[in-house]
Amino acid sequence: xxxxxxxxxxxxxxxxxxxxxxxxxxxxxxxxxxxxxxxxxxxxxxxxxxxxxxxxxxxxxxxxxxxxxxxxxxxxxxxxxxxxxxxxxxxxxxxxxxxxxxxxxxxxxxxxxxxxxxxxxxxxxxxxxxxxxxxxxxxxxxxxxxxxxxxxxxxxxxxxxxxxxxxxxxxxxxxxxxxxxxxxxxxxxxxxxxxxxxxxxxxxxxxxxxxxxxxxxxxxxxxxxxxxxxxx
Numbered sequence: 001x002x003x004x005x006x007x008x009x010x011x012x013x014x015x016x017x018x019x020x021x022x023x024x025x026x027x028x029x030x031x032x033x034x035x036x037x038x039x040x041x042x043x044x045x046x047x048x049x050x051x052x053x054x055x056x057x058x059x060x061x062x063x064x065x066x067x068x069x070x071x072x073x074x075x076x077x078x079x080x081x082x083x084x085x086x087x088x089x090x091x092x093x094x095x096x097x098x099x100x101x102x103x104x105x106x107x108x109x110x111x112x113x114x115x116x117x118x119x120x121x122x123x124x125x126x127x128x129x130x131x132x133x134x135x136x137x138x139x140x141x142x143x144x145x146x147x148x149x150x151x152x153x154x155x156x157x158x159x160x161x162x163x164x165x166x167x168x169x170x171x172x173x174x175x176x177x178x179x180x181x182x183x184x185x186x187x188x189x190x191x192x193x194x195x196x197x198x199x200x201x202x203x204x205x206x207x208x209x210x211x212x213x214x215x216x217x218x219x220x221x222x223x224x225x226x227x228x229x230x231x232x
Contacts, residue, residue, distance in 0.1 A: 003033035003067045006160040009191045011184040013170065021053035028177045029063045029170075030054060032070025034157055038099075038128065039084040042073045042091070051092055058094045063150045063173045071145065071153030072099040072128050082127050094151045096135035099128040110156055112143035118164050122156030130155065150176060161188045 001017070008015045016023065024030055032054075035041045045051040058064055066074040075097030078089045082101040091097075109123045120143045132138070132146050141147040142165065145154035160166045167183040174181035203209065220226075 001033045003157060003160070004031060005192075006166055006188045007031070009188055010166065010170065010186055012181070018050075019048060021049040024050070024053050024057065028179075029065060029173045030057060032064070032066040032073055034067050035069035037083065038069040038072050039078060039080050039086045039089050041069065042078070042089065045073070045092075055092060055094065058149065058151045061150045061176065063176055064094065064152070065169075066095075066151075066153040067159070068124075068126055068155050068157055069128075071095070071097070071155055072130065074151060074153050075099055075130070076133075078128075095146055095148055095153050096133040096138055097146065097153065098131045098133070100131070101127045102129055103127070110143065114142050114165065115140050116168075118162070118168075120156075120159065120162050120165060122154075122158040122162075124155055125157065126155060128155075161192075163187055163189075 004015050007013050016027070018024060018027075042051075045054070054064055064074070066072070072078055073091055074095045075091040076093050076095075077098045078086075078091055079098070079100040080086050080089065082103055091099075104127075106124050106126050106129075109121070111119070111121050113119055122143075135148060137148045139147050141152040142154045142156065142159055144156060145152060147153070160169075163186065166188070167181075170183065171181045
């Protein structure tokens with residue numbers, strides 16, 4: 001779940017993947033990350049009792065964050081004739097948002113500033129188009145999203161990779177739990193670079209890179225069977 005990578009890299013933050021409502025009891029923050037199956041995953045949340053647990057958290061003023069598909073789930077309604085073909089589906093109703101899926105996909109890197117003037121970068125890759133309705137308690141969140149009380153959503157993947165924004169948001173989360181958050185000077189860009197360097201070293205040490213380069217330069221040799229993507 002790449003939306004959580006920057007949180008995992010932050011010292012003092014423990015990320016857990018959960019499957020039941022009892023596991024949310026001591027969580028300072030619940031994150032609904034991006035998904036390729038928004039409606040199906042929303043149904044899963046309801047089957048597992050997590051949807052009610054998330055609603056209870058929101059009512060108690062405990063932080064919830066939705067990213068892309070997670071943001072869509074937090075809204076009022078989802079109209080999906082594209083991904084799932086389910087038509088109109090009720091969301092969790094925690095944000096004043098309605099999502100309509102379209103056949104064309106929004107793709108692109110984004111650069112903007114939040115309400116505090118912090119520069120933000122991220123990217124979007126989604127079929128859903130979001131409409132935000134008027135709500136007396138709604139406030140802007142990050143560069144594109146909305147928040148109502150402790151519940152917030154954004155369509156931007158990579159938002160939490162912005163170090164200053166991530167630290168500020170985690171400080172809010174800690175304050176809601178009655179604790180202070182003293183961030184380390186962690187640069188997620190540096191963490192990612194070190195991980196990619198380590199991956200590159202593994203590839204160089206354990207794969208025939210000369211053969212890989214020949215495949216890239218010359219293509220597959222004659223007679224090599226073609227296996228289409230998604231084949232069993």
